[in-house]
Amino acid sequence: MTTRIPRRRRIAAALVAAFAAASLSATADPSPDPAQADNPIIQTIYTADPSPLVHNGRLYLYTGHDEDGSTWFTMKEWRVWSTDDMVNWTDHGSPLNLDTFSWARQDAWAGQAVERNGKFYWYVPVINDATGRPAIGVAVGDSPTGPFRDALGHPLVQNGEIDPTVFIDTDGQAYLYWGNPNLWYVKLNADMISYSGGINRIPLTTQGFGTRPNSTDRPTLYEEGPWVYKRNNLYYMVFAAKCCSEFIAYSTAPGPTGPWTYRGTIMPTQGSSFTNHPGVIDYKGGSYFFYHNGALPGGGGFTRSVAVEKFTYNADGTFPTINMTTAGAPQVGTLNPYARQEAETIAWATGVETERSSEGGMNVGWIENGDSIKVKGAGFGAGAKSFTARVASATGGGAIELRLDGPNGPLAGRCTVSGTGGWQNWSNVSCPVTGATGTRDLYLKFTGGGGYLFNVNWWQFTA
Ligand SMILES: [Ca+2]
Ligand SMILES: [Ca+2]
Structure with missing residues (x-):
């Protein structure tokens, strides 16, 4: 496949408006930050x-x-x-x-x-x-x-x-x-x-x-x-x-x-x-x-x-009143960034979609400049040394910025992705990482020129 079908909607563009419009409960975070x-x-x-x-x-x-x-x-x-x-x-x-x-x-x-x-x-x-x-x-x-x-x-x-x-x-x-x-x-x-x-x-x-x-x-x-x-x-x-x-x-x-x-x-x-x-x-x-x-x-x-x-159930087994929130459930434990993680493992995505991958499972696609994927609570511990991603691009590629704490947070690394000759022609790219220590929210932020940049199947850090 060498062309990408334009999507009919753009979730990323309207996040702030949606949270303002959503008639969520008064018990929800009173000032929800879409990034959180x-x-x-x-x-x-x-x-x-x-x-x-x-x-x-x-x-x-x-x-x-x-x-x-x-x-x-x-x-x-x-x-x-x-x-x-x-x-x-x-x-x-x-x-x-x-x-x-x-x-x-x-x-x-x-x-x-x-x-x-x-x-x-x-x-x-x-x-x-x-x-x-x-x-x-x-x-x-x-x-x-x-x-x-x-x-x-x-x-x-x-x-x-x-x-x-x-x-x-x-x-x-x-x-x-x-x-x-x-x-x-x-x-x-x-x-x-x-x-x-x-x-x-x-x-x-x-x-x-x-x-x-x-x-x-x-x-x-x-x-x-x-x-x-x-x-x-x-x-x-x-x-x-x-x-x-x-x-x-x-x-x-x-x-x-x-x-x-x-x-x-x-x-x-x-x-x-x-x-x-x-x-x-x-x-x-x-x-x-x-x-x-x-x-x-x-x-x-x-x-x-x-x-x-x-x-939490009441002591007699009855339900409490449960209201809708934009925060959702708290994280149980942390995500291990040193194990292979699927790109389609996502806490919050803006602008991307998924599809079947030729390598099995799914991959992330429809990546454009400014799109991002939040991975919550990655346990980096003493620190990551490098980052590898499995990527494919029928165009000229772009870059994966590794941001911490927020989509515009500290830059821990930047991997350049080149064209691979097809949206399912997979190749590894790696780049050095600095400052990724402790337990942090990781943002894969995608940058590049116009149109669709590349696909990502999975990623992994090394300690
Ligand atoms: Ca997109
Ligand atoms: Ca995958």
């Missing part, structure tokens, strides 16, 4: 409907993908990201899309992935081409990042409703819940791709799911997006409530099938998106609440972004 913001957690594309999963000490995040400029829920693929520190997120691309399901027509909407016996099952709603109505499919893969294939070649279950969530109880019984406007579940068999006992309807009582004011067709607050799990023998159903705009509420029960008791609001209506979608998980001793909003430039109800907050 880390939430929403993905800036290279619009993402929605988060579903976290922990595997082998790493947190994987499954999301949808709102197409640029959408004026409806125009979604064609799902995406995977991962982190081991809650702030630097690695882009694993899209190992699952509508074409994975030969019977699917459109609407790659909210799903959830879980692990069982070393396989990864990803439950997603799509429109069944044969019926024109929503159905739930299941994809299976051998790793949390796929590749994923259609496990059945047909829907797992279909009754015209969406938003699957799956939960494996401690006794091994798995449950698939879903529904909008109703709430349903099936008991999944141990194979995770079939079920027994028929489709069960969970009664939407006001005792169980609250009272919706001024509504006759939906008497309870339950709207969509259930997320079910168990903690300390208490079963939680977190869901998007009311519409529109939605807030996040929850109910609890003594067992996986109820009876449910409404427990109130977790996240009030906030954040420039009229939908929201919960994903709750514990990781490295903390509890995390994933959601989405419209906080990126160009963001809104159909151009959403996944974000995360850390929280």
Whole structure:
């Protein structure tokens, strides 16, 4: 490939305006500095409907993908990201899309992935081409990042409703819940791709799911997006409530099938998106609440972004109120700059996008003069001596400036990148480094002439 398709949006250009416009909570940082913001957690594309999963000490995040400029829920693929520190997120691309399901027509909407016996099952709603109505499919893969294939070649279950969530109880019984406007579940068999006992309807009582004011067709607050799990023998159903705009509420029960008791609001209506979608998980001793909003430039109800907050359960197991912030979750530990780090491991990106790399995984591209990548909390220790990056350029290249603390912070090194004869013709460049000591935020700041400069696959410092 020798040409680059111009992008339809420019996230970097409008960061400050977006933070001013985003109707974030009053508890958020009152004067957010875009250079310090880390939430929403993905800036290279619009993402929605988060579903976290922990595997082998790493947190994987499954999301949808709102197409640029959408004026409806125009979604064609799902995406995977991962982190081991809650702030630097690695882009694993899209190992699952509508074409994975030969019977699917459109609407790659909210799903959830879980692990069982070393396989990864990803439950997603799509429109069944044969019926024109929503159905739930299941994809299976051998790793949390796929590749994923259609496990059945047909829907797992279909009754015209969406938003699957799956939960494996401690006794091994798995449950698939879903529904909008109703709430349903099936008991999944141990194979995770079939079920027994028929489709069960969970009664939407006001005792169980609250009272919706001024509504006759939906008497309870339950709207969509259930997320079910168990903690300390208490079963939680977190869901998007009311519409529109939605807030996040929850109910609890003594067992996986109820009876449910409404427990109130977790996240009030906030954040420039009229939908929201919960994903709750514990990781490295903390509890995390994933959601989405419209906080990126160009963001809104159909151009959403996944974000995360850390929280602590109350002593009785109830939720505190969780507000959207631009700071997000604190970093857990540090990032090791002396190990190979993927260029697509990012705390905050301005101006860049990602794509599949010919060397496997993803690379960063669409790099122009002034674009940058923030890597938060790199543990340089006594000091770095040199920096190496894997780069490719079909044009004349440019330079990677290594800035500390901010995009215009101290310059620790500068690597010149020359043309390599193609956007996927990879080559290493190295340069000396000075002043990179202690734990610092690292900014890869890209400079050069006009147009696209080069791609970066990975980078690594030497001590
Ligand atoms: Ca760019
Ligand atoms: Ca890479």
